[in-house]
Amino acid sequence: MPNRTPVPPTTFSRRRLAGVARGALMMGALLAAAMAATSARAETVLVTADHLVDVLAGKVVEHPAALIVDGRITAVGAQGAVAAPADARTVALPGLTLLPGLIDMHTHLTSQPTWNGYESLGVSVADKAIAGVANAKLTLMAGFTAVRNVGADGFTDVALRNAIDSGLVPGPRMKVSGPLLGATGGHCDENLLPADYGRVGEGVADSPWGMVQKVRWVKKFGADLVKVCATGGVLSKGDSPGAQQLTQEELDAIAKEAHALGMKVAAHAHGTEGIKASIRAGIDTIEHASLIDDEGIEMAKKRGTWLGMDIYDDDYILQEGAKAGMLPESLEKERKIGLLQRQNFTKAVKAGAKMIFSTDAGVYPHGDNGKQFAKMVQWGMTPMEAIRAATRNAAEAMGTDHDIGAVAVGRYGDLVAVKGDPLADIALLEHIPVVIKGGEIVKDQR
Ligand SMILES: [Zn+2]
CATH class of the missing domain: 2.30.40.10 (Urease, subunit C, domain 1)
Incomplete structure (x- = not known):
């Protein structure tokens, strides 16, 4: 498997507990001895x-x-x-x-399914952090003992991961990306307000070197991996899911820098060309992969690139999206690509592509992650393949198969x-x- 970089263990609590024990030694020999006795058993x-x-x-x-x-x-x-x-x-x-324990490779624990369109402008970073605490518990209670969180404003996912690891709040083991990297006006920018307001997504850059800086920036503030928006999206305003939004040079620079820093890269990519450019760049997982064609499937197989196709979302967006405040254009986009994504999922499974369980939790209510299993079986996987996508394969794709996945x-x-x-x-x-x-x-x- 290419780009297998060892990733440090998810749990930091042992190191933190060791630090606590060291502090206790200074507080008095009696207390220190009691703690040592406890930790030795x-x-x-x-x-x-x-x-x-x-x-x-x-x-x-x-x-x-x-x-x-x-x-x-x-x-x-x-x-x-x-x-x-x-x-x-x-x-x-x-x-x-x-x-x-199950693993969801695509969650947004610090997002709520009702925070769509213009409603989302009234949501603060603090709101997101608090929602993350509640959603982490829901996700763990649903049987997901680990997640990869791919996109969170203000590094709320880093704070949540650390709070879980230190035992402060219950939740799954997390690998986190921090803010999403992407192009000006792209899926991962802030596109709702006119220029007067000067709103720009935290991870926006427009050149290979600009992207290298963003990769270093998320690493600096605690990200485990990099999430990049290679094509347009469904829930963003004014873009097309099929359109490539980053150049080959930008994607190459992101993958090279991230891998040098020991981080995996997940690319949001619906469109056919953006998927291929991401695979060429050596990106580790393709998220959505909605419009992947036969050539893209072959490229992914040859390169060992994992595909994470969120095929439960379509049901939720079409049934609940309007009530949940999604933009009319988002519902229109979903109607165009939802079925194609499922058909391409079937093709990828038949071709023997490497598949992971990625659901985009946060688009639909947290805790419903398991609903995607039945969809994966309905669209061509055996039950064992679907379970492997959410266990063995997910752990391997994250580089954490020494810790989780079996x-x-x-x-x-x-x-x-x-x-x-x-x-x-x-x-x-x-x-x-x-x-x-x-x-x-x-x-x-x-
Ligand atoms: Zn997502």
Whole structure:
């Protein structure tokens, strides 16, 4: 796989806890000794169930057990074959099927589905940060133990990621992009007001060197990856989803600088030519990919580029968009590309392109992420392929497959459980009753 740059682990809490422990030493020997005693005792959890979807082997394991020590999986196998220490806490889930915690590769946790069109101008960065706290919890409770957040104003996603990692608020593990990079007047600019107001999107630049500066700027303020708008979009004013909005030179510069800094790049790209230019630039994931043609699919396969096609959105935008304040032109654009995107999804799946689970959560209500699974199966994937897109593949595309994406030794103890067989009924993933993050049960509604 090209551009595999090691990414540091998602969780920073261990380092922060170590810092706290150091401070305590100065506060007094007694307190320090007590803390050391607590941190030395490993938290061991044994999870058992009736079945486990093994996304690495592509099969179901009967009567599985997973041992989780201090948040990471140390053993997986059949019950009886996994030895647990006497003081291990057991989480028995009879009648349930375990899966790895799900991963959505395209969320906007600090956005609300009602913040559309001119309504969005009244929303502050503080409003967005607070919405992010609520939406992070909704997303985790829906079974998504990790997300890639691709676009947030004011670095609200960086603050949210840090608050989750330090244990301040509940939420999924996050990889974040910070503000979106894009061209003047493009999908990621602010296009609602006349020139008098002087509004410009935070990530707007118009040359390769301007884009290099923006990449360094998001890195400086805590982004894990770069999100760039390579073509027009549906919910933006005055542009066309099919039109390429950045030159090949600009896209090349973004990918080269981001990769040099150890960051992956996600490109918003609906249009045929913008998709190809992004693939040529070496961008890691193509978001939407609505108008991808056969040549684009072949290029993606050859280059190892991942496609994240948000095929649930179309239903939501057409049914709820007008009520949610989306611009009339946005609804018109969706009517033109929604069906084509689904048909091209089928083509890409048939051709064997590398697919990830990307939903654009925030366009539709957070927590409904799982509704895309049934669409992916309806439009050509097997249930196992759809589950892999949201687990194994997502982790690989983010460069975090040492941490998440499978119930496997060394990875975080992030699991979900459903009643019944998700390979027979993929819609079970729309209502997940049990969620475990880092070995801790965060939801149990069996
Ligand atoms: Zn998006």
